[in-house]
Amino acid sequence: MAETKKRVLSGMQTSGRMHLGNYHGAVENWVRLQDEYDCFFFCADLHSLTMFYGDSTDVVPNTLDIATNLLAAGIDPNRSVLFLQSLVHEHCELFTVLSMMTPLGWLERVPTFKEKIVEVETADLHTHGFLGYPVLQTADIILYNAHFVPVGEDQVAHLELARELTRKFHFHHGELFVEPQPLLTQFSRLPGLDGRKMSKSYNNAIYLSDDDETVRKKVMNAVTDPQRQRRTDPGRPEVCNIHQYRKVYAAPERVAEIDADCRAARIGCVDCKKDVCRLMLERLAPLRARREDLAKRPGYVIDVLIEGSRKASAVAADTMRRVRERMKMTIGRNGR
Ligand code: TRP
Numbered sequence: 001m002a003e004t005k006k007r008v009l010s011g012m013q014t015s016g017r018m019h020l021g022n023y024h025g026a027v028e029n030w031v032r033l034q035d036e037y038d039c040f041f042f043c044a045d046l047h048s049l050t051m052f053y054g055d056s057t058d059v060v061p062n063t064l065d066i067a068t069n070l071l072a073a074g075i076d077p078n079r080s081v082l083f084l085q086s087l088v089h090e091h092c093e094l095f096t097v098l099s100m101m102t103p104l105g106w107l108e109r110v111p112t113f114k115e116k117i118v119e120v121e122t123a124d125l126h127t128h129g130f131l132g133y134p135v136l137q138t139a140d141i142i143l144y145n146a147h148f149v150p151v152g153e154d155q156v157a158h159l160e161l162a163r164e165l166t167r168k169f170h171f172h173h174g175e176l177f178v179e180p181q182p183l184l185t186q187f188s189r190l191p192g193l194d195g196r197k198m199s200k201s202y203n204n205a206i207y208l209s210d211d212d213e214t215v216r217k218k219v220m221n222a223v224t225d226p227q228r229q230r231r232t233d234p235g236r237p238e239v240c241n242i243h244q245y246r247k248v249y250a251a252p253e254r255v256a257e258i259d260a261d262c263r264a265a266r267i268g269c270v271d272c273k274k275d276v277c278r279l280m281l282e283r284l285a286p287l288r289a290r291r292e293d294l295a296k297r298p299g300y301v302i303d304v305l306i307e308g309s310r311k312a313s314a315v316a317a318d319t320m321r322r323v324r325e326r327m328k329m330t331i332g333r334n335g336r
């Protein structure tokens with residue numbers, strides 16, 4: 001049965017702890033995809049070195065935070081393969097091979113490259129590794145012959161590059177990989193507390209590991225409609241972050257009701273925020289409970305990652321054996 005299912009693969013960079021933007025924007029969808037697809041999910045720790053190459057002490061703690069939250073969210077290691085990128089050495093091997101055939105121009109015009117190189121202030125991104133980021137991502141995907149890659153809009157250009165690069169390999173060496181497609185399913189967009197994209201580097205994120213009090217403080221201090229100075233001023237829910245949050249946590253009828261109340265100044269921002277915060281904490285409570293269960297089993301999350309990486313390695317090693325054969329790069333037995 002499992003063999004007839006199409007394969008889905010996605011990864012999350014271990015550049016920070018998991019925040020609500022990651023959870024609602026990606027992970028909730030990954031959990032649903034497990035019903036329909038043969039799923040591979042992984043922590044992209046090598047990718048996080050593009051920013052952490054000078055100090056990588058946070059990579060392992062971030063990896064464990066993300067993996068724990070993935071399990072708490074409902075990624076089921078009995079149905080899906082959950083693994084750690086750096087434990088599967090074939091990612092590096094295919095990355096090297098693909099790098100040799102990637103034209104520089106393709107990489108230089110990727111929008112995330114042009115944007116991040118100026119935006120990120122914590123590390124100098126004028127590096128070979130950062131330029132090659134989408135090449136490693138291509139290796140991540142095609143090693144497993146993934147049909148679909150659930151990603152946000154910002155990653156669509158990376159997927160396009162992955163497809164072009166796959167075609168280039170096929171042009172030189174013949175068909176071998178599945179050409180991956182982005183899977184842009186419905187997901188909730190959650191802005192950061194200041195209205196920009198939720199991100200660790202903007203310091204505007206709510207983390208799944210934040211306790212209730214921290215979440216409350218963050219929500220109560222969030223920016224709302226900047227023109228609404230007094231309780232009696234009518235508000236504009238369309239420019240208010242808190243209202244975007246409400247759309248994630250409340251039923252549509254309730255969203256419409258608050259929309260009207262805000263415009264008519266029938267509700268104040270303090271009460272509105274308290275209500276959104278209550279809904280948010282209610283939604284996160286089951287995750288918290290499962291994280292507490294996981295905390296009682298020390299070593300379990302690490303074991304899941306190691307076991308998942310063993311399963312991933314079997315697939316990846318088979319792909320690399322075929323790549324070497326196709327490129328006439330075998331010198332010994334068993335495709336070596
Ligand atoms: N670039 C992705 C992100 O920042 C993470 C990632 C790495 C990824 N390798 C991948 C996503 C392969 C999908 C498939 O979100």
Ligand code: SF4
Nearest residue numbers: 235240242262269272
């Ligand atoms: Fe935003 Fe709610 Fe204040 Fe309206 S009442 S501006 S929706 S926080």
